Amino acid sequence: MPYVNxxxxxxxxxxxxxxxxxxxxxxxxxxxxxxxxxxxHVIIDEVEPENWGFAGVLTTDYRRAQE
Amino acid sequence: MPYVNxxxxxxxxxxxxxxxxxxxxxxxxxxxxxxxxxxxHVIIDEVEPENWGFAGVLTTDYRRAQE
Amino acid sequence: MPYVNxxxxxxxxxxxxxxxxxxxxxxxxxxxxxxxxxxxHVIIDEVEPENWGFAGVLTTDYRRAQE
Amino acid sequence: MPYVNxxxxxxxxxxxxxxxxxxxxxxxxxxxxxxxxxxxHVIIDEVEPENWGFAGVLTTDYRRAQE
Amino acid sequence: MPYVNxxxxxxxxxxxxxxxxxxxxxxxxxxxxxxxxxxxHVIIDEVEPENWGFAGVLTTDYRRAQE
Amino acid sequence: MPYVNxxxxxxxxxxxxxxxxxxxxxxxxxxxxxxxxxxxHVIIDEVEPENWGFAGVLTTDYRRAQE
Known part of the structure; x- marks a missing residue:
């Protein structure tokens, strides 16, 4: 009975x-x-980039820094 | 101390x-x-049907097939 | 298609x-x-009291303080 | 490898x-x-107050009662 | 930046x-x-059958009834 | 009313x-x-390394490869 998120x-x-x-x-x-x-059941959550932190910064900031 | 989702x-x-x-x-x-x-605490998440897969297909497609 | 945790x-x-x-x-x-x-689907997670923080302290400490 | 929600x-x-x-x-x-x-990874979920129940009532109702 | 559970x-x-x-x-x-x-990141949670409810009953009871 | 996992x-x-x-x-x-x-509320889940996949492999295998 799997549930995947x-x-x-x-x-x-x-x-x-x-x-x-x-x-x-x-x-x-x-x-x-x-x-x-x-x-x-497989549920896909789409998270706003500004709500996802990675390596201590928001994804929006992280991407800007990568450019 | 329950949390329900x-x-x-x-x-x-x-x-x-x-x-x-x-x-x-x-x-x-x-x-x-x-x-x-x-x-x-009880948190209700409303998930878009196109983001919920069931039995290998999206709920939107599943419902269409049931009609 | 509900999932409850x-x-x-x-x-x-x-x-x-x-x-x-x-x-x-x-x-x-x-x-x-x-x-x-x-x-x-309803999934029950039993969490060790020392892994559940409430009001800034672990539940084990919180309960001890209540005694 | 932490994940925080x-x-x-x-x-x-x-x-x-x-x-x-x-x-x-x-x-x-x-x-x-x-x-x-x-x-x-740290993911922030912002939940509509009417989707968050606390102490048996929706947060929207809870707040109204506190006023 | 996906997280899968x-x-x-x-x-x-x-x-x-x-x-x-x-x-x-x-x-x-x-x-x-x-x-x-x-x-x-993909995290696998193994849930005890007696903690997983399906169709209103615990999986342990559900399986017993199927036998 | 925050919940942290x-x-x-x-x-x-x-x-x-x-x-x-x-x-x-x-x-x-x-x-x-x-x-x-x-x-x-802050809940800490401790996940067995063999249940945590990272970059396509189990953490146990990943660590072994790093040695």
Whole structure:
């Protein structure tokens, strides 16, 4: 009975990309762990870059510094 | 000291429904586990149907297929 | 398609109490939100009191101070 | 390899406040646990007050009652 | 900067299975979303079956009823 | 009303370290966001290194490769 939570920065992820993420992760859990698809939930959280801190700074600041 | 996270698809849940969900879950934890209400937090996350995968497909696609 | 996560301190919660928590929270989501039981997952996390901080102190210290 | 999730009510938290929260929590994990900054992720979730239940009522109702 | 949390019932998942789950989910996020591997964290939580409620009953009871 | 979840690998974190993590994070939320201490919960999850994937491999394998 798996539950999967995928958290990524909100950067224009398309519906088609979400479709593939859900499809592939579900297949992984079916293939590797023998789970039944109808027991698998995959929730994608898109997080604003200014709400995601990495290495001590906000992702928005981090990216600006990388440029 | 309970913390509860309820995740549901965003489908027009009303404030009155949220009120009842919080009230009833809090009462359950008070009655069954003897917790004090002022230590109980219940957070409701409303997730876009296109971000919730079930049985390998997005909920939006799943619902369309059920129609 | 609800997913519920209940986090409580590990204080000897019995199987019968877990049974009631799952049963009542599921009924709340069915009654209030019209969800189908077979789409509802409720996960209970029992957290060691020394891993749960409240009001700036560990629950173990907090309880000792209350005595 | 720490992951931190900070959940607060959405009450006009500024970018500068998010910056400080991320900076200080990262420093705490570096100083106290000896973690490397580039392994630390801090995600801030801003939750609508009507989606946050406390002591059995929604935060919006709780605040109104405190006034 | 993805973070993934996989929650499954604790049913004798082997290290080799965990290895494949982490490897495949990471590859999915790299291939589909273009993320960098060194920014991807995947945490597997193994939950005791008696702590996982499904369709209103504990997984332990659910399985017993299926036999 | 903040809730904080700190997830780290289980590597012999001491009670004194947990005490400082809780104390400092609570102070950060009080100082930066003006929250009240008695509304702040900080939960520390210690995750087995073999359950934490990073950069596509389990932390146990990652560390072995670094040696």
């Amino acid at each position: 995928v958290r990524v920065t909100r950067d224009g992820v398309t519906v088609e990309q979400k479709r593939r993420v859900v499809e592939e992760i579900t297949r992984t859990l079916v293939d590797v762990l023998g789970k039944r698809p109808e027991h698998i | 309820v995740r549901v698809t965003r489908d027009g849940v009303t404030v009155e429904q949220k009120r009842r969900v919080v009230e009833e879950i809090t009462r359950t934890l008070v009655d069954v586990l003897g917790k004090r209400p002022e230590h109980i | 209940v986090r409580v301190t590990r204080d000897g919660v019995t199987v019968e109490q877990k049974r009631r928590v799952v049963e009542e929270i599921t009924r709340t989501l069915v009654d209030v939100l019209g969800k189908r039981p077979e789409h509802i | 900070v959940r607060v009510t959405r009450d006009g938290v500024t970018v500068e406040q998010k910056r400080r929260v991320v900076e200080e929590i990262t420093r705490t994990l570096v100083d106290v646990l000896g973690k490397r900054p580039e392994h630390i | 996989v929650r499954v019932t604790r049913d004798g998942v082997t290290v080799e299975q965990k290895r494949r789950v982490v490897e495949e989910i990471t590859r999915t996020l790299v291939d589909v979303l273009g993320k960098r591997p060194e920014h991807i | 700190v997830r780290v690998t289980r590597d012999g974190v001491t009670v004194e370290q947990k005490r400082r993590v809780v104390e400092e994070i609570t102070r950060t939320l009080v100082d930066v966001l003006g929250k009240r201490p008695e509304h702040i």
